[in-house]
Amino acid sequence: MSIVILTGAGISAESGIGTFRDAGGLWEQYPIEQVATPEGFAADPDLVHRFYNARRANAAQAEPNAAHRALAKLERQHTGDVLIVTQNVDDLHERGGSQNVLHMHGALNRATCSACGHTWPAPTEMHTTDPCPKCTAPSTRPDIVWFGEIPQGMNSIESKLRTADLFVSIGTSGTVYPAAGFVQSANALGLRTLELNLETSSGAFDESRTGPATQLVPTWVEEVLSQQRNSTKR
Numbered sequence: 001m002s003i004v005i006l007t008g009a010g011i012s013a014e015s016g017i018g019t020f021r022d023a024g025g026l027w028e029q030y031p032i033e034q035v036a037t038p039e040g041f042a043a044d045p046d047l048v049h050r051f052y053n054a055r056r057a058n059a060a061q062a063e064p065n066a067a068h069r070a071l072a073k074l075e076r077q078h079t080g081d082v083l084i085v086t087q088n089v090d091d092l093h094e095r096g097g098s099q100n101v102l103h104m105h106g107a108l109n110r111a112t113c114s115a116c117g118h119t120w121p122a123p124t125e126m127h128t129t130d131p132c133p134k135c136t137a138p139s140t141r142p143d144i145v146w147f148g149e150i151p152q153g154m155n156s157i158e159s160k161l162r163t164a165d166l167f168v169s170i171g172t173s174g175t176v177y178p179a180a181g182f183v184q185s186a187n188a189l190g191l192r193t194l195e196l197n198l199e200t201s202s203g204a205f206d207e208s209r210t211g212p213a214t215q216l217v218p219t220w221v222e223e224v225l226s227q228q229r230n231s232t233k234r
């Protein structure tokens with residue numbers, strides 16, 4: 001059985017990383033158009049760098065939780081493919097032990113040059129005048145996908161969905177496209193669809209379980225591994 005897992009801010013919430021749209025979330029504190037659009041970056045790059053420098057520091061202090069670790073266990077022990085497509089820009093999946101992770105909205109620990117496209121590991125703090133290590137243009141930015149930009153790895157995600165059996169969405173509000181449309185694609189392709197979230201985001205899933213990720217995800221992973229053990233005994 002091949003599984004595609006989409007994760008969002010909710011899976012890292014219990015590690016102390018704020019979500020975007022819940023009460024007290026990041027978008028209540030920082031206007032989206034100022035910090036998460038190319039236009040906002042062009043208008044005030046210092047503000048955007050300060051926002052992502054603070055997010056990078058917050059993510060570096062956070063630790064993977066039981067949900068991240070359970071997905072890593074699934075990847076290690078499941079006999080079929082497991083791909084994590086995360087909208088999160090933190091590295092808690094990787095630090096929790098997962099290896100097959102696609103960051104469709106970019107990553108806080110990567111920098112990129114808008115002049116030449118070179119990408120490199122981000123320093124702890126980025127600044128507007130930092131030169132690109134390859135072309136030296138002072139055009140560096142966090143390697144983050146802002147509104148209006150094309151998410152990363154779309155071809156790989158679409159092709160993986162075409163051959164998967166199960167699509168699982170964890171801790172995402174399903175408000176930001178194209179990720180929000182994956183469940184419809186999965187349904188149309190005949191995959192089973194499951195949502196694990198504090199609250200149901202839409203009626204589009206075959207099954208929705210509600211609760212905190214640190215409880216729901218380890219329980220679900222144990223179910224999948226136990227079904228696998230039972231089917232190999234037969």
Ligand code: BJW
Nearest residue numbers: 008009010019020021087147148171172173176177198213
């Ligand atoms: C828990 C929990 C716990 C809490 N346990 N659960 C009109 C209609 C349709 C589309 C558009 C439109 N106008 C514009 C668009 C496109 C636009 C879009 O979708 N806008 C909508 C807002 C309408 N999308 C784009 O621009 C994207 N690009 C694009 O479409 O390009 C065109 C293209 C696509 C494909 C191929 C070719 C071309 C780019 C989107 C970039 C998003 N970037 C951001 C910020 C940058 C990253 C960062 O700084 O971190 O990414 S926005 C922000 O939202 C961030 C997140 O990754 C993303 C999703 O948020 P998420 O993860 O769902 O968080 P929340 O806070 O919304 O939800 C948290 C959930 O957790 C909740 O459900 C809680 O219940 C749950 N929860 N605690 C379990 N303990």
